[in-house]
Amino acid sequence: MRKKRSTSRAKVRHKWSEEEKEKIRREYPHRVTKELAEEMDVGIGPLYQMAAKLGVLKTDAYWEEDVRLRIERGRVHPKLKENQFKKGQKAWNEGIKGSTGNHPNSRRTQFRKGQRSGAANNNWVPIGTERLSKEGYLERKVTDDPNVQFQRRWVGVHRLVWEASNGPVPKGHMVCFLPGKKTNVATEITIDILELVSRRERARRNHPSSKSPELAKLTQLKGAITRQLNRIVREAKEKDREQHERLA
Numbered sequence: 001m002r003k004k005r006s007t008s009r010a011k012v013r014h015k016w017s018e019e020e021k022e023k024i025r026r027e028y029p030h031r032v033t034k035e036l037a038e039e040m041d042v043g044i045g046p047l048y049q050m051a052a053k054l055g056v057l058k059t060d061a062y063w064e065e066d067v068r069l070r071i072e073r074g075r076v077h078p079k080l081k082e083n084q085f086k087k088g089q090k091a092w093n094e095g096i097k098g099s100t101g102n103h104p105n106s107r108r109t110q111f112r113k114g115q116r117s118g119a120a121n122n123n124w125v126p127i128g129t130e131r132l133s134k135e136g137y138l139e140r141k142v143t144d145d146p147n148v149q150f151q152r153r154w155v156g157v158h159r160l161v162w163e164a165s166n167g168p169v170p171k172g173h174m175v176c177f178l179p180g181k182k183t184n185v186a187t188e189i190t191i192d193i194l195e196l197v198s199r200r201e202r203a204r205r206n207h208p209s210s211k212s213p214e215l216a217k218l219t220q221l222k223g224a225i226t227r228q229l230n231r232i233v234r235e236a237k238e239k240d241r242e243q244h245e246r247l248a
Helices: 018-030 033-040 044-054 060-076 078-082 104-108 119-123 157-166 199-206 213-247
Strands: 130-132 138-141 154-156 173-177 194-198
Touching (some): 018 044, 018 060, 033 044, 138 157, 154 157, 157 173, 157 194, 173 199, 194 199
Antiparallel strands (some): 173 194
16 A cells, blocks of 8 residues: 655754854853744754854853852742742651661661672672783782772782882873783782883884784775765765755
8 A cells, every 4th residue: 555645844954054153153152042042043952053063152151140040030939939948847757767867776777888798798809819800910909998999999910010119100101011021920020021101102002003014904994984984874864854855
């Protein structure tokens, strides 16, 4: 059975003129977006998108004024005032035992700082424990501080050895094994097989062009193919948009 053609008109995409773009650059930073959208006869969503595309942001003064107006509206708007907590008003849980968490029976079962239970308790190991990372580096646990992210509680032994001789690793640098000297045996990790390199140098060494000319060519070819595919998709979307606009 033949499909009926939809009678609904395709949504027309707003075409921004240079005058409109200039108006956005000039007025968007300090005006309420909804008011500006109504004045320009465009949707508030497209206006947000075009402002972002042009790199136009609201000024600090606008945000300060916006916060002040929101607070002011909260003080005078009837619907907002109706739900505000009033002076002398009693809390809903006043006098209900256990609802505030201060009852002895509640406090007895509350989670305490530094407490471990379940999987955390089963997986806990003491400071000084060593393990192998996914990359094959030997790591040692150096802290149990709950404020430190779990992965940062472990530090590579090769880094600890280098810092023991030279102090903290400078910002933007990392400790590496000399070529062909990598090992995960603690007694074999000594200062003479380690070096300090910048992250830029590390990235250069790991780049395909530094490892294999053939691999570098394949990487370039893959990038060229990806760019061509992106161009084809982009042109197809543009052509489809133009067809919708002609039908509108």
